[in-house]
Structure formats: structure tokens, C-alpha cells
Amino acid sequence: MFNMEIEVKSQNDDELVLIIRDAEIPFVNAIRRSAMMSVPKIAIEDVNIIRNDSSMFNEVLAHRLGLTPLVSSLKHVEGMALADECDCNDFCPKCGVAFSLNAVGPKEVYSKDLISSDSKIKPVYDTIPLVKLKEGEELKIEAVAKLGLGKDHAKWMPTTVCAYKQYPEITFNENVEIDYDCADACPRGILKGDRRSKKIKILDIEDCSMCKSCVRASVNNYINVGYQENNFIFKIETDGSMTPKEVLLKACDELGEKSDKFIKFSEGGNK
Numbered sequence: 337m338f339n340m341e342i343e344v345k346s347q348n349d350d351e352l353v354l355i356i357r358d359a360e361i362p363f364v365n366a367i368r369r370s371a372m373m374s375v376p377k378i379a380i381e382d383v384n385i386i387r388n389d390s391s392m393f394n395e396v397l398a399h400r401l402g403l404t405p406l407v408s409s410l411k412h413v414e415g416m417a418l419a420d421e422c423d424c425n426d427f428c429p430k431c432g433v434a435f436s437l438n439a440v441g442p443k444e445v446y447s448k449d450l451i452s453s454d455s456k457i458k459p460v461y462d463t464i465p466l467v468k469l470k471e472g473e474e475l476k477i478e479a480v481a482k483l484g485l486g487k488d489h490a491k492w493m494p495t496t497v498c499a500y501k502q503y504p505e506i507t508f509n510e511n512v513e514i515d516y517d518c519a520d521a522c523p524r525g526i527l528k529g530d531r532r533s534k535k536i537k538i539l540d541i542e543d544c545s546m547c548k549s550c551v552r553a554s555v556n557n558y559i560n561v562g563y564q565e566n567n568f569i570f571k572i573e574t575d576g577s578m579t580p581k582e583v584l585l586k587a588c589d590e591l592g593e594k595s596d597k598f599i600k601f602s603e604g605g606n607k
């Protein structure tokens with residue numbers, strides 16, 4: 337019987353780190369997959385390049401535009417429909433946002449030069465370089481951003497990192513002589529040998545990558561590194577299009593909806 341507990345290790349606008357205790361791998365992995373694949377986000381999907389005098393190929397430019405993060409927080413995309421669920425023919429304000437880009441060189445074209453038809457949906461960062469124009473070169477583009485899911489294309493994935501690791505566990509063999517070499521071998525500076533107190537201190541166990549460099553460095557097997565089976569460190573980092581907290585909430589909602597469908601189906605089948 338699992339009695340899961342969750343603690344926030346750190347949180348800011350781009351990164352959220354949780355300590356999850358007493359859970360199972362399939363559950364934590366389901367949250368991870370839902371965050372990456374099932375949280376809707378806006379990204380440029382259709383690009384009409386009317387003029388491109390730059391040395392960059394049209395395909396590369398379109399790819400760069402697609403990967404430019406656009407503000408997609410839940411309050412901004414509320415009421416919008418996924419492109420393939422909208423009943424319009426091409427795009428409408430319900431499923432898409434139009435962008436235009438007009439520039440003449442000499443100029444470094446940045447994401448801030450993308451002009452949105454909706455003041456709320458715009459590039460997250462102003463300073464993403466898109467292309468360089470030489471004297472007299474011209475760029476004229478029309479584009480449409482649509483709501484999509486990470487399972488269809490990485491540009492619709494709000495997460496740049498979404499991963500977990502089992503909670504590291506470091507133990508020392510008290511039956512052999514203390515081996516300070518293992519502390520010196522740690523590339524992350526997690527272990528600190530204190531020759532006065534004849535101890536090796538663990539400074540931040542949660543930063544341990546379980547690389548086992550310390551274990552390999554110890555000739556007398558003084559140190560051992562393992563992990564706790566049902567405790568996890570879970571990290572979500574986003575591209576700024578939405579906060580990690582929003583991603584996590586939406587991921588849980590999506591998972592909950594799928595579970596509800598399954599429950600309803602099972603109940604119906606039992607009648």
C-alpha cells in the first residue's frame with residue numbers, strides 16, 4: 337500500500353523540482369509522459385514565405401519559427417481548440433493566431449520582429465535570433481500559430497526537461513579503512529573528506545547523479561551508491577511558454593480525464 341508524499345524542493349518560473357516519496361515508477365512515468373505529450377501549447381505551424389533574400393533556406397527559417405516559444409499559459413489559450421478538433425476549413429481565431437514578419441537589411445532579425453494578431457500570444461523572449469539580413473535583403477513572411485500537442489511534434493512540447501531519478505542512497509562500509517580517494521573522485525563535489533573527524537560528509541545527496549565514480553575510485557570498497565526504490569526526484573523545466581506548475585497541473589488533469597474514461601468504460605462493462 338503506497339502513501340505518496342510530495343515536497344517542493346525548488347520552484348521558479350522555468351523550473352520545478354519535486355521530491356516524491358512512496359510512489360511507483362509507472363505512476364511517476366505516466367505524469368512525465370503526460371507533461372511532455374498531452375499538454376496543449378501554441379507554436380507556429382503554417383508559414384508562407386513571400387520573400388526571403390537571406391542566405392537561409394526557407395525550410396530552415398520555417399523550422400526556426402516553429403521552434404520559437406510562444407506564450408501559451410492556460411489563461412491565454414483558454415477557449416482555444418486543437419487544430420485537428422476545430423471545425424473550420426483552414427484556421428480561425430478559435431484554433432490559430434496569425435503572425436507577420438517584414439524586415440529589410442542590414443538587420444539581425446529577432447523573435448521580437450514577429451508581429452502577432454493577438455496581443456496575448458507572442459514570442460516568450462524578444463532576443464531569439466532568427467536570421468541575418470545583409471544590405472538591401474528583404475524578408476516577408478506570413479505565419480499561423482496553432483494549438484497542438486507534444487505527441488505530434490516537439491515544437492508543441494512545453495517542457496525542455498521532464499525527467500525523474502530515483503532518490504540516491506550512499507552508504508559507507510565501516511568494516512574497512514576510510515578511503516578519502518572516493519571523495520576526491522566525485523565530479524560534483526558531493527563528498528567531502530574530513531581527515532580531522534575521520535569522516536566523509538555528504539554535502540547534497542540530491543545532486544548525486546549515481547555515476548559511481550566514487551565507487552570505482554575506492555579500491556577497498558569503502559563506499560557504495562544505490563537508490564531508494566520508491567522515492568524520486570522529479571524535475572520539470574519549460575521553454576517559458578508556460579510555467580512548470582501549469583504544465584504539471586494540466587498533465588494531471590489530462591491523466592485524470594483518461595482515468596475517468598477508463599473507469600466509466602469499466603463500470604459500463606460490468607452492468
Ligand code: SF4
Nearest residue numbers: 522544545547548550
Ligand atoms: S555516484 Fe557520482 S555523483 Fe554520486 S557521490 Fe559518487 S561520484 Fe559523486
